[in-house]
Amino acid sequence: MKSSFIPLSVPNLKGNELKYVTKAIEDEWVSTAGPYIESFEKEVARYVNVKGSVAVQNGTSGIHLALKALGVSNEDEVIAPTLTFIAAVNPITYCGASPVFMDSDQSLGLDAIKLRKFLEEECVVNGNNVINKSTNKVIKAIVVVHVFGNMADMEGIMDVADRYKLPVIEDATEAIGTYYTDGSLKGKYAGTIGKIGVFSFNGNKIMTTGGGGMIVSNDVELLNTSKHLSTQAKIDPLYYTHDEVGYNYRMTNIQAALGLAQLEQLEGFIKNKKSNYKYYQDKLESISGLSLIPFRKETRPNYWFYGMVISEQYSCNRNELMEKLAKEGIQSRPIWDLIHQQKPYRERQAYQINYSSKLLNHVINIPCSSNLTEKEIDRVISTLEG
Secondary structure (H helix, E strand, O other): OOOOOEOOOOOOOOOOHHHHHHHHHHOOOOOOOOHHHHHHHHHHHHHHOOOEEEEEOOHHHHHHHHHHHOOOOOOOEEEEEOOOOHHHOHHHHHOOOEEEEEOEOOOOOEOHHHHHHHHHHHEEEEOOEEEEOOOOEEEEEEEEEOHHHOOOOHHHHHHHHHHHOOOEEEEOOOOOOOEEOOOOOOOOEOOOOOOEEEEEOOOOOOOOOOOOEEEEEOOHHHHHHHHHHHEOOEOOOOOOOEOOOOOEOEOOHHHHHHHHHHHHHHHHHHHHHHHHHHHHHHHHOOOOOEEEOOOOOOEEOOOOOEEEEEOOOOOOOHHHHHHHHHHOOEOOEEOOOOHHHOHHHOOOOEEOOOHHHHHOOOEEEEOOOOOOOHHHHHHHHHHHHO
């Protein structure tokens, strides 16, 4: 008898999802207006302890609005990591600006040491502007990504960003629930440390609304600007008067209903993911050449994705291992190809990319759903041993 398929990461919809969605349908509030949207915004803001939030269609639209709210426009540059999903970088181009690509550190987040070195050696400060010497363009912001739910080095990054007065956009699309437990940022959640942060609720995320995202900030003006732009820049609740180019980026009431039910269960999801991560970790100790990427010690991560490193000591390479898993009905995926090597961005500046390149052919993600069972993990481990 063929074993059942083990997916990489699927939703866990066992709470009040059906109840809340049914209520939204019965009340006939299903589009981009309705009480669940406001409630979801308030509850997310409360959970991560910020002044407010703006519900949007997805994480990509949230990053786009964040960049627009910060004034990023034509001919500007934005520092961004090369090791991330391309959706973290494309919104820079939507604004007419250009990314400057930075290497990652062992957390897989943007390397704070190289960031400092780049700004010190490759840029000059002219009044309130940071100018890239090689392009003569103004660097307007920094995009930081918390990869797989692992907190980037925000202490180091914010120290550099504050010195150069550069606003930080946190792409926390994979990291809702991750926070610092020690150090100067103790108690601060991913997405709330920089000027503005963005979460994603895509179907594979730790909590989902099917699609959808959320902008969070303690800067009320940025929140108001983001919300204004997300509703087609309409300035009057009744008449169709618009004061600039806006976007159709608001979340729907049905999505928000799902989100409220998911948020109620988020801490339970994190608990399950932590337990499964440690179970994998213990089992992998006996397999030479395989190990899980660790999460930052001074944090409570959300354990969203489990990155597994394949060293030269293992019996096969990355692609061969993924094929072996697939034959056993186990889904896996490679880490992203580096963005500075992608066709749309090959001509953009990339600064000392070393560590990210070394990771490229040695990391895959293995099943990590919040409802994954130990029996299923044992099946994954058995395949890795075989």
